[in-house]
Amino acid sequence: MFAFLAIFFLFAALYLGFLLTSKSDKIKQEQIEIDKLRRTVDEVDEQAKLVVRTDIELNKTQEELDKKIIGLYVLQKISRSISTSLEERLIYKSIEMDTVKELGFEKSIAVSFDEKEPKFTTKIHLGFPQNELERIETFLEKNREFWVDIIKREKTLSSFSMPEGLMVREEINKAFGVTSFIISPIPAKEGNKGFLLVGTETLDVPITEGDEELITILSNQLGQSLENARLFEKTWRTQQELEKRVEERTRELTQALEEKETISRRKSDFVSSVAHELRAPLTSIKGYAAILSSGKLGILPEDARLRIEKLNKHSDELVQLVNDLLDIARIESGKVTMKQEPAGLKRIVEETLDLLSVQCKEKQIELSSHIGEDIPHVLIDIIQIKRVFINLINNAVKFTPKNGRISVFVHKIIGGVQVDINDTGCGIPADALEKIFNEFYRVDNAVNMQVKGTGLGLSLVKNIIEAHKGKIWVQSKTGEGSTFSFTLPHI
Amino acid sequence: MDIGLGTSLDKNPLVAVKEALRQAKAGLGSETADISIVFASGDFSYSSILKTIAGLMPGITIIGSSGTGIISSHGIQQHGLSLLLIRLSDEMYIHSSYSDNLSSKESMRAGENLGEKLITGLHNIPRSFSTVFYNGSMGESSNFAYGLQEKLGRSFPLIGAFLTDPIHALRTHLYLNQEAFTDACVGMVWGGKINFGIGTKHGWKPLGRPHTVTSSVGNVVSTIDDQPAVQLYADYLGIEVSKLKRELKHISILYPIGLNIPGEEEYLLRNIVSIENDGSFICQGNVPEGTPIRIMIGTIETCLEAARQAAKEAAGNFSGPIMGYKKQQIKQFALVFSSFSRYNLLKRLAGKEIEIIKAVLGTEIPITGVYTSGELAPLRESAYRGQLYFHNQTVTIVIIGG
Numbered sequence: 072m073f074a075f076l077a078i079f080f081l082f083a084a085l086y087l088g089f090l091l092t093s094k095s096d097k098i099k100q101e102q103i104e105i106d107k108l109r110r111t112v113d114e115v116d117e118q119a120k121l122v123v124r125t126d127i128e129l130n131k132t133q134e135e136l137d138k139k140i141i142g143l144y145v146l147q148k149i150s151r152s153i154s155t156s157l158e159e160r161l162i163y164k165s166i167e168m169d170t171v172k173e174l175g176f177e178k179s180i181a182v183s184f185d186e187k188e189p190k191f192t193t194k195i196h197l198g199f200p201q202n203e204l205e206r207i208e209t210f211l212e213k214n215r216e217f218w219v220d221i222i223k224r225e226k227t228l229s230s231f232s233m234p235e236g237l238m239v240r241e242e243i244n245k246a247f248g249v250t251s252f253i254i255s256p257i258p259a260k261e262g263n264k265g266f267l268l269v270g271t272e273t274l275d276v277p278i279t280e281g282d283e284e285l286i287t288i289l290s291n292q293l294g295q296s297l298e299n300a301r302l303f304e305k306t307w308r309t310q311q312e313l314e315k316r317v318e319e320r321t322r323e324l325t326q327a328l329e330e331k332e333t334i335s336r337r338k339s340d341f342v343s344s345v346a347h348e349l350r351a352p353l354t355s356i357k358g359y360a361a362i363l364s365s366g367k368l369g370i371l372p373e374d375a376r377l378r379i380e381k382l383n384k385h386s387d388e389l390v391q392l393v394n395d396l397l398d399i400a401r402i403e404s405g406k407v408t409m410k411q412e413p414a415g416l417k418r419i420v421e422e423t424l425d426l427l428s429v430q431c432k433e434k435q436i437e438l439s440s441h442i443g444e445d446i447p448h449v450l451i452d453i454i455q456i457k458r459v460f461i462n463l464i465n466n467a468v469k470f471t472p473k474n475g476r477i478s479v480f481v482h483k484i485i486g487g488v489q490v491d492i493n494d495t496g497c498g499i500p501a502d503a504l505e506k507i508f509n510e511f512y513r514v515d516n517a518v519n520m521q522v523k524g525t526g527l528g529l530s531l532v533k534n535i536i537e538a539h540k541g542k543i544w545v546q547s548k549t550g551e552g553s554t555f556s557f558t559l560p561h562i
Numbered sequence: 563m564d565i566g567l568g569t570s571l572d573k574n575p576l577v578a579v580k581e582a583l584r585q586a587k588a589g590l591g592s593e594t595a596d597i598s599i600v601f602a603s604g605d606f607s608y609s610s611i612l613k614t615i616a617g618l619m620p621g622i623t624i625i626g627s628s629g630t631g632i633i634s635s636h637g638i639q640q641h642g643l644s645l646l647l648i649r650l651s652d653e654m655y656i657h658s659s660y661s662d663n664l665s666s667k668e669s670m671r672a673g674e675n676l677g678e679k680l681i682t683g684l685h686n687i688p689r690s691f692s693t694v695f696y697n698g699s700m701g702e703s704s705n706f707a708y709g710l711q712e713k714l715g716r717s718f719p720l721i722g723a724f725l726t727d728p729i730h731a732l733r734t735h736l737y738l739n740q741e742a743f744t745d746a747c748v749g750m751v752w753g754g755k756i757n758f759g760i761g762t763k764h765g766w767k768p769l770g771r772p773h774t775v776t777s778s779v780g781n782v783v784s785t786i787d788d789q790p791a792v793q794l795y796a797d798y799l800g801i802e803v804s805k806l807k808r809e810l811k812h813i814s815i816l817y818p819i820g821l822n823i824p825g826e827e828e829y830l831l832r833n834i835v836s837i838e839n840d841g842s843f844i845c846q847g848n849v850p851e852g853t854p855i856r857i858m859i860g861t862i863e864t865c866l867e868a869a870r871q872a873a874k875e876a877a878g879n880f881s882g883p884i885m886g887y888k889k890q891q892i893k894q895f896a897l898v899f900s901s902f903s904r905y906n907l908l909k910r911l912a913g914k915e916i917e918i919i920k921a922v923l924g925t926e927i928p929i930t931g932v933y934t935s936g937e938l939a940p941l942r943e944s945a946y947r948g949q950l951y952f953h954n955q956t957v958t959i960v961i962i963g964g
Contacts, residue, residue, distance in 0.1 A: 112771050119770030119857070123798045123817060126859060130816055137909065172640075 135281050138175065142285040145173045149289065153296040157303045162296045163194045166289075171197050174285065176269040178249055181257065181293070182211065183265035184222055191218070194265070203248065210246040222256045222264045227287040229253040231278040251278045255290035262301045267293060339400035346393045346400070353393065357386040388525075395527040399510065402534040409452035409538050413562050416481050416488060417442045419453065423460040424479070430468050431477070438464075442481040449488055449559040455535045456559070462528045463492045463555050470496035470516075470553070487541070487560040494554075499547040507545060508533040532557075563756075563964040564649040565895045566590030567928035569634045571642045575610035578602075582645040583618055589928070595619060595647035597656060597750075599897075600626035600737055601633070601932040602643040608735045608742040611643070616740050619647075625658050625750055626737045627695045627725050631905060633898050633931035635920065637913045638905075646895060646930045653886075654964045655753040657683025660738050662746035664698025672698070672747065673709020680751045681713055687753040691719035693897065693960070694938065696747035697726060697734045704848065706747070707938050707950040714751065720950055721760055721960050722749075722938030723899040755887065756964040759880030762939040764831050764901075764956045765868025768820050768856035770798065775853045781845045782838075786855065790841025794819075795834075798857050807837050815903045818955060820858040821849060826941045831858060831954045833903060846936060847952045860955075862911060865904055869915045869957045873922035875942075876959040884964065894963035896923055898931030901955045905933055919959065927961070 152165035163181055171179040178198035182191050191211040193204055211218050217239070221228065230251040233240045243252060249270030257265040267290040271278075360383040362368060364376065371379060420440050431438045460479075467477045475495040482489055499507060503514045511526040536543045536557045547553035566589030568582030587593055598619065602611055608628060615624055634644040650656065659679035664672050680692065692714060696706070711718050725734040735742040752758070773794060777784040783791040795806055799813065806813065813834075820829030832845040849855070876896070883889060898919060905912045919929065937953040 116771040120798050120800065122769060123857065123859065124800050127799060127813070127816065141910070 135279060138279070138281050139285070141173055141175075142281070145170055146285065146288060146292070150292055153292065156296065157300050159194075159297060159300050162293065162300060166195055166197070166293075168197045171269060174269065175282070176271050178247065178270045178272070179268065180207070180247070181265060181267045182218075183257075183263045184219060185263050189215070189219075191215075199248075207246060214242075218266070221254060222266055225256045225258050227253065227255040227283050227290070229278045229283050229286075231280065231283060248272065253278060253283055253286045255283075255286045256294075257290045257297065258294040259298055259301075262297070264294075266290070335403060339403045342396050343400040346397045349393050350390070350397075353386055353390055357383065357390065360386055392525045392527065395525055395531055399527060399531050399534055402531075402538050409455060409535075411450045411452055411539070413448040414451050414453050414456075415448050416446060416456075416490065416559075419457050419460060420479050420481060420490075423457060423464055426461065427464050427468060430465075434468065434471070435474050436468060436471055437476045439477070440479040440481070442479075443483060446481055446483055446488055447561045450562050451539060451559060452535075456539070459532045459535050459557070460490075460492075462532045466528065467492055467494035467496060467553070467555075470494065472496070484558065487558050489556060489558045491554050491556045493552065495552040498549040498551050499545065499553055500549050504545060504547065508543070563651045563654060563893045564590050564592060564595075565893050565928055566592075566595070566647045567635060567895070567930060568645045568647075569632075569636050569639075569642060571639060573605075573641070575602075575606045575643075576614050578606070578643045579611055579614040579645070580618070582643055583615070583647075586645050586647040590647045590649060592649055594649065595622055596650045597623045597625065597648040599646040599648070599930055600624060600643070601930060602626070602628050603632055603639065603641045604628045604630070604734060605641060606643065608737065612737060612740045612742065615645070622647075623656070623658055624737055624739050625695075625748060627697070627723075627748075627932060628735045628737075629725055629932035629934070630902050631912075631933040633900060633916060633929065633933065635916075635925070635929045637916055644930045646928060648895075651755070651964055653755045655684055655687050656750055657753075658738060658748065658750040659683065660736070660741075660743060660746055660748040662698075662743050664696065664745050664747060669706040670709035670712075673706040673711075674713055675709075676747050676749050677710040677713025680710075680749055684751055684753045689714065689718065689751050689753045690756045691721075691758050691960075692749055692751045694720065694722040694747055694749035695725055695736050696722065697724070697736055697743075698745035698747060704938075704950060704952050707952070710749070711950070719758070719760065719940075720938065721762075721897075721899070721958055723932065723934040723958075724936035724938070724952075725932065726935040752962065754964075755884045756962065757881045757884055757892070758963070759876045759878065759961045760939060760959070761872035761875030761877070761879065762937065762941070762953065762956050762958040763868035763872035763875065764828075764860070764953070765864040765866075765871075766818060766820065766829070766831055766858035766860035766955065767864065768822075768829060769859045770857050772822065772854045772856055775849055775851055775855055778849050778851045778853075781835075781848050782842055783845060783849050784840070784842040791843050792837050792841045794857065795843075803837065803841075810834060810837060811906075815907050815955070816860065818858050819845070819849070820856045822854040822856065823941065823951070828941045829856065829858060830941065830951050831956070833954045846954050860907070862908060865907055866911070866914060866918055869900075869918045870922055872957050872959050873919045876961045877923060880961045880963060887964075892963045894961050895928045895930070897960045897962065898929055898957065899934045899937050899959075900931065900957040901937065901953075902933045902935055903955045904957060915957065919957075923959075923961065 149165055149170060153162045156162045156165060166179060166181070171177070180196045180199060181194040183194050184191050191208055193208060196204055199207070230240055230244070244250060247268060247270055249272055252268055252270035254266055254268045257267055267286065269286055360379055363371060364379045364383055420442060424438055424440055428438060464477065464479070471477060471494045477492070477494045480491040480493065497516060499514055506512045507514065508529050510530040513526040533543050540560050541558045543555070543557040545553060545555050566586035568585030568589070570578035570581040572578040572581055598615055600611065600615065602608070606628065612624060615622065630640070632639045632642045632644050657680055659676060661672055661676040661679065667675070676694065681689070692710070694710065707720060707722065710720060714720070725736070733744045735744060736746055736748045738748045773786050775783055775786055776788045785791055786794045792803055792806065795813065795817070796803055798817070799806065815833065818831045818833050820831055823830055832847050832849055835844045835846050837843045880894070884892060896919070898916070900915060904915065908915060916929065923929070937956050937958040938950055939953060939956065939958045940949060941951055
């Protein structure tokens with residue numbers, strides 16, 4: 072019995088031992104599984120951390136990208152608005168509350184600094200009640216050195232770039248009622264510089280580098296547009312000044328011209344009336360001289376006859392002078408209208424040359440004309456133009472020495488015909504060229520000393536040509552002959 | 563029930579009210595209404611709004627609030643006004659009341675106080691559900707809800723919105739008739755032949771291993787897994803506490819903590835409001851000691867998807883026919899309370915949330931609502947057992963029909 076019990080206990084002990092061993096193995100196995108699971112959980116947790124860290128970076132990048140997209144969109148909008156404004160007030164006005172909000176801020180203020188006064192002036196204020204502005208301007212004045220330094224350094228600063236806890240940062244926050252801000256100077260080459268401040272009251276909108284960049288671009292754009300506006304205003308003012316001066320000068324010239332015309336008219340009237348007054352007695356003198364000279368009143372002694380002949384001749388010259396004067400006065404005053412008709416110049420030139428050929432032969436002067444075949448007809452008063460030719464060729468004969476040459480050229484030009492009368496005469500001194508068409512002007516030379524003249528011929532010629540809407544001028548050098556040229560417009 | 567919605571963006575409160583009223587009356591098809599639910603941005607003068615409505619619609623019950631952003635069928639506005647006019651049908655009842663000086667009361671007592679006032683107006687009438695707005699600082703909002711339910715009924719359905727204005731640092735005002743309140747709660751109880759459906763979702767998912775709150779009092783979490791609470795974030799985000807403090811608002815929205823509530827599938831979110839020097843952090847809402855928590859992660863996509871799910875849930879929970887009414891006779895509108903954190907995350911896509919809700923509910927259902935700093939709602943209405951929670955970062959939708 073005892074042995075049986077002993078065997079039983081032995082087997083029981085063995086069985087229990089087996090069970091314990093088996094249980095212990097199971098526990099160990101489970102422990103291994105638990106450890107494995109724990110490690111997996113730890114690993115998953117580590118992966119979760121990695122996910123969060125990656126996610127936060129992605130979010131930041133996304134946010135910064137979103138901000139930039141919005142910022143660029145807003146900038147484009149503002150740029151479009153301010154680049155089309157050329158007035159300072161309108162440029163500042165382009166920055167609106169909605170725009171500031173779109174950029175992620177609730178407040179904005181633009182301040183200009185006038186160095187001459189020196190004084191800060193608020194140009195725009197968005198999100199600031201009116202009653203705060205005075206306090207802000209006082210704050211700026213109180214810390215003028217600091218703000219002027221910021222403006223002059225032309226460098227953007229913000230609560231992102233300024234260390235936290237810095238007294239200045241806290242003061243700015245307090246003064247402008249913000250928790251984050253960006254201050255960007257508004258640059259200017261000329262005129263007043265300033266700064267743009269944008270800020271937010273909420274703590275959960277941290278300023279980033281991207282924000283700083285955007286506001287810097289915005290303030291630079293502002294500065295550029297203000298500069299353009301200033302330049303435009305300057306140019307505009309200069310132009311206005313110039314226009315004003317041109318206007319004044321034009322007025323003066325018009326006045327002078329009117330005065331000149333009045334004087335000229337008076338002169339013409341005077342000359343005309345004097346000439347009329349002279350013509351009547353001259354006619355009588357000439358008549359009496361003719362009667363006396365004809366011997367109808369008896370034969371005159373030889374001395375008396377010679378004097379009477381001189382009297383007659385001088386009277387003719389005087390009549391010619393009076394007639395010329397009258398003609399000039401009439402043409403100048405517009406009392407004589409040119410009886411214009413289409414005519415060719417060839418015939419007029421030939422007739423004139425024919426008329427003066429005797430004089431030329433006497434002086435052995437070669438007289439020639441060169442008229443192109445294609446010369447168009449011109450609208451002229453034939454008698455007056457013939458007078459021009461006679462006057463000019465006669466002058467040429469007068470001042471051309473023996474064996475000289477006088478050539479008349481007629482050629483086509485754009486819009487009309489040009490006539491050149493060239494001689495190999497003594498020429499005209501340079502200082503006389505300008506005055507030669509003036510009334511009563513006579514060149515001081517040997518020929519004029521010997522030959523009498525009224526000094527009205529060229530003036531009359533000029534008046535006739537101008538009455539035909541043509542131009543007259545002379546090219547000459549002393550001793551090298553002269554060329555008188557005039558133009559006549561074609562039909 | 564007849565409904566008309568009007569909105570305005572005009573900065574002049576008188577013009578804004580007139581414009582919104584004109585639209586709402588047109589939608590309502592009547593010049594008279596019983597209730598006006600008004601949400602306006604904080605920059606409006608509340609007295610002008612209330613006086614104008616009362617002047618133009620004598621005898622109407624006005625209820626609503628100012629807020630950071632206004633939600634309506636027309637989208638989202640930081641400045642604006644949304645006005646919903648309701649003409650109640652027969653056997654449909656509503657009673658509204660308020661309780662003020664919340665900061666001087668215990669939150670449960672405040673709830674009881676409002677509950678008492680609300681039921682006095684609806685004696686012997688079957689009560690359907692209640693909507694409350696509050697802007698006072700009080701302890702645990704769930705206790706407030708508990709107090710309300712103590713009076714209205716233990717399993718009485720309720721949704722609420724906690725309203726502050728974090729952007730403009732302005733006080734919000736709660737509207738009740740011609741009075742505006744701060745540090746108060748206003749509520750309304752709906753009763754009679756009325757149906758409703760609630761949907762609430764956030765869209766954040768748990769990530770990493772579970773952790774346990776080892777020490778907390780109210781909304782102050784001192785230790786997690788016996789480590790200073792802030793260490794949890796420092797570990798997961800791999801950033802220093804100073805940087806964490808600086809970027810807290812942003813981080814807190816992206817990675818709130820999720821409270822694992824026994825018996826609930828959904829996690830209850832908590833935003834971190836501030837980090838204290840001793841390593842503890844303060845949450846927007848209580849975190850009971852011993853609660854298992856997880857770090858949560860969400861994206862714009864999951865956030866928008868949650869709006870779709872919330873709308874589907876609300877539509878699905880909207881109970882069937884009302885006795886005596888044909889289906890086509892039942893008019894509906896939706897109240898939407900979306901957390902301002904969602905607005906911060908979605909930013910320019912915030913309007914899309916409303917578009918999604920509209921797409922699910924149908925464009926014919928007028929929507930009005932406001933951005934909130936916390937929402938009172940069950941975690942899931944289909945599993946509603948009388949338990950209300952104070953949420954962060956949800957979009958809460960209630961469809962009301964009658």
